[in-house]
Amino acid sequence: MYQRVGNTSPRDTVTDVAIQTQGPAAPSLVKGARAARTTIALKIMMASSGIIFILFLLAHMYGNLRAFWGESAYNTYAAGLRTVGYPDLPRNGLLTVLDVVLIASVIIHVGCAIVLWRRAQNARPVKYQVKRNLGSSLSSRTMRWGGLTLLLFIIWHL
Numbered sequence: 810m811y812q813r814v815g816n817t818s819p820r821d822t823v824t825d826v827a828i829q830t831q832g833p834a835a836p837s838l839v840k841g842a843r844a845a846r847t848t849i850a851l852k853i854m855m856a857s858s859g860i861i862f863i864l865f866l867l868a869h870m871y872g873n874l875r876a877f878w879g880e881s882a883y884n885t886y887a888a889g890l891r892t893v894g895y896p897d898l899p900r901n902g903l904l905t906v907l908d909v910v911l912i913a914s915v916i917i918h919v920g921c922a923i924v925l926w927r928r929a930q931n932a933r934p935v936k937y938q939v940k941r942n943l944g945s946s947l948s949s950r951t952m953r954w955g956g957l958t959l960l961l962f963i964i965w966h967l
Contacts, residue, residue: 848928855921858914865911922956 872890875883893903942950 848925851921851925854917855925858918858921861910861914862918865907919960922953926953 875886891901
C-alpha cells in the first residue's frame with residue numbers, strides 16, 4: 810500500500826511529489842558512519858576493489874610476458890620491482906605496499922559481497938514460486954560462482 814506524501818494528489822507524478830517534498834524538512838543524504846554501510850557505498854567499494862584487481866592482473870601479466878623476451882629481460886624487470894623508489898623506499902618497499910593494498914582489497918571485496926548477499930536474501934525471505942531470469946544475463950547469475958572459482962585459483966596460485 811502506498812501513502813500519499815504531503816499535499817499530493819493521486820494525479821501527481823513522481824517528479825511532482827519529489828519537488829513538493831524538497832526543502833528544509835526534506836531528508837538529506839546519509840552522512841557519517843551510516844553512509845559507508847549503504848548498499849550503494851558497498852557496491853562502489855566492491856567495484857573499486859575490483860578495479861584494483863584488474864590493474865594488478867594487467868601489471869602481473871605484463872611482468873610474466875617478459876619471460877618471452879628472454880631471461881635477462883625478465884631478471885631485469887624482477888630486480889627493478891624490488892628497487893622501485895630506492896632510496897626513498899626501502900628495498901621491496903613498493904612490493905610491500907602493493908601486498909597490503911591487495912590484501913585490503915580482497916578483504917573489502919569479499920566482505921562487501923557477503924553483506925550484499927545477506928541483504929538480498931533478507932529482502933525477500935519467501936522464495937519466488939517460479940523463478941524467471943528475464944532481466945538478467947548468464948554472467949550476472951553466475952558471478953558468485955565465478956568469484957569463488959577465482960578465489961580458489963588465487964589461493965592455489967600463491
